[in-house]
Amino acid sequence: MDREKALYISISIAIILGTWWLTSGTLFHEAILPSPPQVAERFWEMIITAELLFHLGISLKRILIGGVLGCSLGFIIGTSMGGIKLMRDILEPPFHFFRNIPPVALVPLAITVLGIGETSKVSVIVYITIISMTLNCAAGMMSTPQIRIRAALCLGASPRDIFFRIVLPSAWPYILTGLRVAVGYSFMAVVAAEMIAADKGIGFLIMQSILIIHPREMVIGLVMLGGIGLLGDRIFLMAINRLMRRYMITMKEA
Amino acid sequence: MIVWSRARILVSSIGIILLWWLGSHTIFNPKLVPPPIVVAISFWKMIATGEIWVHIGVSLRRVLIGYLLGIVTAVPIGVAMGRSKIVENLLGPPLQFMRNITPLAIIPFAVNAFTVGEASKYFIIWYGSVITIILNTATGVSLTPQIRIRAAQCLGASPRDIFFRIVMPSAWPFILTGLRVALGFCFMGVVAAEMVAAENGIGFLIMQSRNMLLPEQMFIGIFMLGLVGLITDRLFHVSIRRLMRRYMIMIEQD
Numbered sequence: 001m002d003r004e005k006a007l008y009i010s011i012s013i014a015i016i017l018g019t020w021w022l023t024s025g026t027l028f029h030e031a032i033l034p035s036p037p038q039v040a041e042r043f044w045e046m047i048i049t050a051e052l053l054f055h056l057g058i059s060l061k062r063i064l065i066g067g068v069l070g071c072s073l074g075f076i077i078g079t080s081m082g083g084i085k086l087m088r089d090i091l092e093p094p095f096h097f098f099r100n101i102p103p104v105a106l107v108p109l110a111i112t113v114l115g116i117g118e119t120s121k122v123s124v125i126v127y128i129t130i131i132s133m134t135l136n137c138a139a140g141m142m143s144t145p146q147i148r149i150r151a152a153l154c155l156g157a158s159p160r161d162i163f164f165r166i167v168l169p170s171a172w173p174y175i176l177t178g179l180r181v182a183v184g185y186s187f188m189a190v191v192a193a194e195m196i197a198a199d200k201g202i203g204f205l206i207m208q209s210i211l212i213i214h215p216r217e218m219v220i221g222l223v224m225l226g227g228i229g230l231l232g233d234r235i236f237l238m239a240i241n242r243l244m245r246r247y248m249i250t251m252k253e254a
Numbered sequence: 255m256i257v258w259s260r261a262r263i264l265v266s267s268i269g270i271i272l273l274w275w276l277g278s279h280t281i282f283n284p285k286l287v288p289p290p291i292v293v294a295i296s297f298w299k300m301i302a303t304g305e306i307w308v309h310i311g312v313s314l315r316r317v318l319i320g321y322l323l324g325i326v327t328a329v330p331i332g333v334a335m336g337r338s339k340i341v342e343n344l345l346g347p348p349l350q351f352m353r354n355i356t357p358l359a360i361i362p363f364a365v366n367a368f369t370v371g372e373a374s375k376y377f378i379i380w381y382g383s384v385i386t387i388i389l390n391t392a393t394g395v396s397l398t399p400q401i402r403i404r405a406a407q408c409l410g411a412s413p414r415d416i417f418f419r420i421v422m423p424s425a426w427p428f429i430l431t432g433l434r435v436a437l438g439f440c441f442m443g444v445v446a447a448e449m450v451a452a453e454n455g456i457g458f459l460i461m462q463s464r465n466m467l468l469p470e471q472m473f474i475g476i477f478m479l480g481l482v483g484l485i486t487d488r489l490f491h492v493s494i495r496r497l498m499r500r501y502m503i504m505i506e507q508d
Binding site: 004005008009011012013015016028031032033089090091092093094096097098100101102104105106107108109111112113184187188191192195196203206207208209210215218221222225226227228229230233 | 262263265266267269270282286287340343344345347348350351352353354355356358359360361362363365366367438441442445446449450451456457460461463464469472473475476479480481482483484487
């Protein structure tokens with residue numbers, strides 16, 4: 001990161017902090033938007049008591065389990081949809097329908113059917129990751145350049161060869177994009193699940209404040225959410241750019 | 255076969271209903287997951303009383319206002335970001351940070367700051383759309399092919415001409431993509447906001463069904479949400495096709 005960019009980032013942070021500080025006591029009541037020093041104090045407290053780590057850990061655990069499960073299932077379903085026409089025909093309409101249902105709307109259903117425990121939260125994450133992974137993988141499989149398939153056929157490749165050695169590798173950029181999108185969505189889903197019915201986790205931390213009980217925790221939760229999400233995304237990008245250099249696949253930031 | 259492509263929606267719907275019916279009678283408790291017949295009857299009742307339309311209308315109204323507010327505020331900012339490196343460096347990092355904070359997480363703050371009225375919902379929906387639209391618009395504006403600008407300058411175009419007749423049209427496809435994605439986030443935001451703090455709307459309907467132990471109603475709410483989302487997305491898709499006929503190069507694959 002060059003010096004100029006670092007300068008601008010510091011300026012933005014300064015402006016935001018300044019506006020926050022100014023509006024805290026005045027425009028917004030302190031119980032709604034606590035001032036930076038108050039938040040910082042509580043933040044430090046939460047770090048020392050490992051309370052923050054606890055909540056973060058719970059949320060990340062849910063994301064990890066749900067994400068891994070959902071992405072792998074989504075990958076399998078999506079790639080087979082790309083390969084088998086029948087699967088595509090039958091599964092595409094419901095997937096396009098469910099794509100429009102935000103995970104938030106399914107949280108009450110998950111809780112009703114699966115109870116208030118971890119299962120319901122993880123299953124919401126699995127739901128959204130399956131859908132986005134499947135759609136992206138299927139799109140990737142479908143957009144294999146015809147010329148490559150024809151070239152392989154000319155060289156005498158079997159359908160199996162074509163699937164595993166032409167179509168699948170061609171779909172990698174889409175699959176990786178799907179993965180990235182799925183990670184973003186799983187953060188959203190975990191917050192949704194935790195906001196509606198949980199007693200721990202980052203979403204819970206943020207939601208507590210709605211009865212003006214813990215406004216500082218809300219701000220801390222928001223900052224953590226943004227920070228961890230950003231960090232996760234950047235790490236993902238770095239990993240992809242490093243690992244996929246061979247295939248000349250690079251991902252840009254936004 | 256032409257018939258098959260139309261029929262597959264029917265086939266998958268029937269398949270899902272069958273699976274649902276099976277699940278309701280075997281794995282799941284019928285009180286928690288009512289069989290399709292019960293839901294259909296309840297659905298008919300809700301349509302007859304007109305109750306469902308009220309909720310849908312309210313939600314749509316909120317989305318519309320928040321969405322329009324978002325477009326009006328975000329497009330100018332996005333354009334500024336695309337045109338000026340300074341603005342991009344100042345606004346870019348905070349936006350990338352906020353991007354990871356879902357509108358759901360903003361709900362407690364909105365409800366605390368604006369109380370349980372319509373303003374809080376508009377704020378949440380506005381927030382959901384703003385970041386996406388800004389980023390997409392900025393990308394579109396910044397990716398205006400230099401050659402077109404130079405060509406226009408050679409032909410003696412004024413800066414104003416260049417902006418309105420080269421830059422904006424070039425950015426148009428990106429802006430439309432951003433608008434489309436933002437609409438999805440708006441629906442997500444409105445449902446979440448209604449689940450937490452509202453007395454009408456689809457989100458409220460879903461939440462209420464849980465509190466009143468009416469799982470049929472929950473299914474109906476979720477289904478209608480998906481339907482409304484699907485219809486609005488399709489409408490958008492169709493209007494994009496129409497508005498972008500000029501830009502045939504950027505045909506969207508869906």
